[in-house]
Amino acid sequence: MRSLSWRAGAGFAVGAVLLFGVAPFALSDFRLSLLAKYLCLAMVAVGIGLAWGRGGLLTLGQGVFFGLGGYAMAMHMKLADAGPGEMPDFMQLYGQLDALPWWWRPFANPAFALPATVLLPMLVAFLLGSLVFRRRVRGAYFAILSQALAAAMAILLIGQQGTTGGTNGLTDFQGFFGYDLDDPVNQRMVYFIVAGVLLLLLAIARQLMRSRYGELLVAVRDSEERVRFLGYNPANVKLVAYVTAAGMAGLAGALFVPAVGIINPALIGIVPSIEFVIGVAVGGRASLLGPVLGAVAVAWAKTTLSEEFPAAWTYLQGLLFVLVVAFLPGGLASVVRLLRRRRRPPPDPAPVSPAPVVAQEVTA
Amino acid sequence: MSGTGLVVRDLRVVFDGFAAVDGVDLEVAPGDIRFLIGPNGAGKTTLVDAVTGLVKATGSARFGDEELLGRPVHRIARMGVGRTFQTATVFEELTVLQNLDIAAGAGRGALTLLRRRRSVPAAVSAALETIGLAALRDLPAGSLAHGQKQWLEIGMLLVQDVKLLLLDEPVAGMSHDERDATGELLRVVSADRTVVVIEHDMDFMRNFANTVTVLHAGKVLSQGTVAQVQADPAVQQVYLGVG
Ligand SMILES: Nc1ncnc2c1ncn2[C@@H]1O[C@H](COP(=O)(O)OP(=O)(O)OP(=O)(O)O)[C@@H](O)[C@H]1O
Numbered sequence: 056m057r058s059l060s061w062r063a064g065a066g067f068a069v070g071a072v073l074l075f076g077v078a079p080f081a082l083s084d085f086r087l088s089l090l091a092k093y094l095c096l097a098m099v100a101v102g103i104g105l106a107w108g109r110g111g112l113l114t115l116g117q118g119v120f121f122g123l124g125g126y127a128m129a130m131h132m133k134l135a136d137a138g139p140g141e142m143p144d145f146m147q148l149y150g151q152l153d154a155l156p157w158w159w160r161p162f163a164n165p166a167f168a169l170p171a172t173v174l175l176p177m178l179v180a181f182l183l184g185s186l187v188f189r190r191r192v193r194g195a196y197f198a199i200l201s202q203a204l205a206a207a208m209a210i211l212l213i214g215q216q217g218t219t220g221g222t223n224g225l226t227d228f229q230g231f232f233g234y235d236l237d238d239p240v241n242q243r244m245v246y247f248i249v250a251g252v253l254l255l256l257l258a259i260a261r262q263l264m265r266s267r268y269g270e271l272l273v274a275v276r277d278s279e280e281r282v283r284f285l286g287y288n289p290a291n292v293k294l295v296a297y298v299t300a301a302g303m304a305g306l307a308g309a310l311f312v313p314a315v316g317i318i319n320p321a322l323i324g325i326v327p328s329i330e331f332v333i334g335v336a337v338g339g340r341a342s343l344l345g346p347v348l349g350a351v352a353v354a355w356a357k358t359t360l361s362e363e364f365p366a367a368w369t370y371l372q373g374l375l376f377v378l379v380v381a382f383l384p385g386g387l388a389s390v391v392r393l394l395r396r397r398r399r400p401p402p403d404p405a406p407v408s409p410a411p412v413v414a415q416e417v418t419a
Numbered sequence: 420m421s422g423t424g425l426v427v428r429d430l431r432v433v434f435d436g437f438a439a440v441d442g443v444d445l446e447v448a449p450g451d452i453r454f455l456i457g458p459n460g461a462g463k464t465t466l467v468d469a470v471t472g473l474v475k476a477t478g479s480a481r482f483g484d485e486e487l488l489g490r491p492v493h494r495i496a497r498m499g500v501g502r503t504f505q506t507a508t509v510f511e512e513l514t515v516l517q518n519l520d521i522a523a524g525a526g527r528g529a530l531t532l533l534r535r536r537r538s539v540p541a542a543v544s545a546a547l548e549t550i551g552l553a554a555l556r557d558l559p560a561g562s563l564a565h566g567q568k569q570w571l572e573i574g575m576l577l578v579q580d581v582k583l584l585l586l587d588e589p590v591a592g593m594s595h596d597e598r599d600a601t602g603e604l605l606r607v608v609s610a611d612r613t614v615v616v617i618e619h620d621m622d623f624m625r626n627f628a629n630t631v632t633v634l635h636a637g638k639v640l641s642q643g644t645v646a647q648v649q650a651d652p653a654v655q656q657v658y659l660g661v662g
């Protein structure tokens with residue numbers, strides 16, 4: 056046990072050195088901001104790893120929570136750019152509104168907007184999860200429902216162009232809590248925040264996975280009915296993982312906005328929601344680091360390949376997903392585990408069938 | 420003899436017009452080891468399903484002072500009613516210890532759940548000894564032999580601290596020695612609990628049953644001690660004669 060937590064500590068230290076000590080010096084400003092974007096996507100992946108990898112919930116609609124967090128942050132930044140009492144630039148441009156819609160107003164206050172980026176997605180996940188898990192909606196139905204929700208949210212945002220920016224989304228941000236976002240120094244600061252938050256989310260996920268709750272979650276994944284007969288309500292167990300994953304996706308969306316400078320419906324609909332899951336599947340859904348590395352690798356491949364072969368990327372990504380699911384269900388993490396096991400001697404074989412002691416006493 | 424008794428009255432379970440359990444009356448005294456036997460499709464498993472909340476049923480099933488019918492599965496489990504399944508179901512990817520620890524923990528608060536297990540709860544180590552799996556506690560349950568999985572399931576009921584155990588064919592697929600070991604285990608367990616065992620194995624029943632209920636086509640055919648039931652011509656005709 057001790058050696059395990061020692062290794063985890065070392066792992067976090069290496070991660071911190073790479074993210075804070077190496078990347079900022081080895082990468083250009085442009086590459087560093089790309090990395091910040093990938094790390095935001097990786098935060099979503101950490102949550103999916105928990106909910107899907109450990110809890111078996113195929114969360115194919117994380118775009119919804121990513122979007123809620125992203126829009127909450129973007130609305131605040133738009134209002135801060137516009138100044139007190141003013142409307143954001145795009146609203147004035149479309150000229151359909153005389154006043155700020157009521158539901159925009161609270162986001163002017165950072166004390167509301169910041170917690171809302173996390174709590175709003177968690178609240179929606181709680182309501183949705185309470186409905187769905189108690190009714191025992193499972194497997195494919197849950198996945199389809201999540202997808203439908205992501206599609207509905209994207210359509211809703213596009214339809215309400217006057218108040219949401221429509222297809223264009225919210226973009227052209229000048230400042231982030233008073234700091235000029237055009238200044239490379241401040242962009243770097245955003246990168247550091249993103250990297251720090253990712254490490255924090257990893258620490259939270261690790262604690263959850265290794266706790267008694269984490270064991271219970273795996274039990275629910277493997278045999279929900281059996282858990283119920285032990286006196287637990289599996290709906291509540293799943294709800295915790297689902298709500299946590301939603302909060303992580305919300306935080307990711309919120310940091311994505313200053314890091315990338317935009318949030319729009321194309322970033323949160325069906326396709327991006329599926330892409331979140333593909334990265335996790337490739338990296339290894341049940342491990343802690345697999346989802347993070349998978350998400351970064353797939354996002355990086357997308358940037359690199361879709362520039363040169365925009366049409367081919369979609370198919371390539373689909374192919375990758377199918378290959379992993381069919382031949383490597385544990386993702387790349389399972390390859391690492393396999394190699395590691397090979398280096399160690401095999402454990403002792405299980406002793407054959409010792410009888411319960413009561414019987415041994417009686418028959419002796 | 421202690422534990423809590425089970426009283427079933429006019430229990431009926433209907434699947435699409437077919438009565439799998441058709442008006443069963445059953446009384447199991449506290450501390451009893453009751454065997455529930457009957458040909459395939461007699462409704463034995465369905466009866467247990469009804470009592471544990473898995474299928475909808477009419478009539479009444481009282482456990483102590485509480486009515487069980489109409490309550491959700493996990494509430495019935497919390498009231499002290501535990502069961503095993505015809506095919507052993509343990510959490511294959513978790514270790515023996517983790518399986519037992521989860522079974523012991525339905526009453527745990529959020530804070531305990533969010534922390535790691537630092538030590539083995541006393542009830543869990545006692546159960547590990549009782550079911551003879553102490554040496555295997557860190558193996559994944561999926562790697563256990565079939566009989567060991569059945570014992571693990573019984574161990575899970577022990578730490579769950581149920582007052583009524585409903586075991587669905589606990590010795591199916593076991594060797595002769597393993598059967599005897601399981602029977603002795605049931606005797607120990609029934610010291611302060613009530614045990615109901617569904618079984619097809621007649622030798623096992625003769626050795627370990629205290630009382631017997633024979634089900635046939637959803638109805639109680641005969642009830643009594645092993646000797647009484649074996650002497651019942653109706654039973655000989657539909658069941659023992661054939662089996
Ligand atoms: N969910 C269900 N839907 C429809 N019919 C069912 C269902 N479950 C059981 N049955 C039917 O109810 C009858 C009783 O089944 P049950 O499993 O209770 O029998 P059993 O006594 O446990 O038999 P066995 O010894 O083979 O386990 C059978 O005819 C079975 O086909």
Ligand SMILES: [Mg+2]
Binds near residue numbers: 463464465505587
């Ligand atoms: Mg049966």
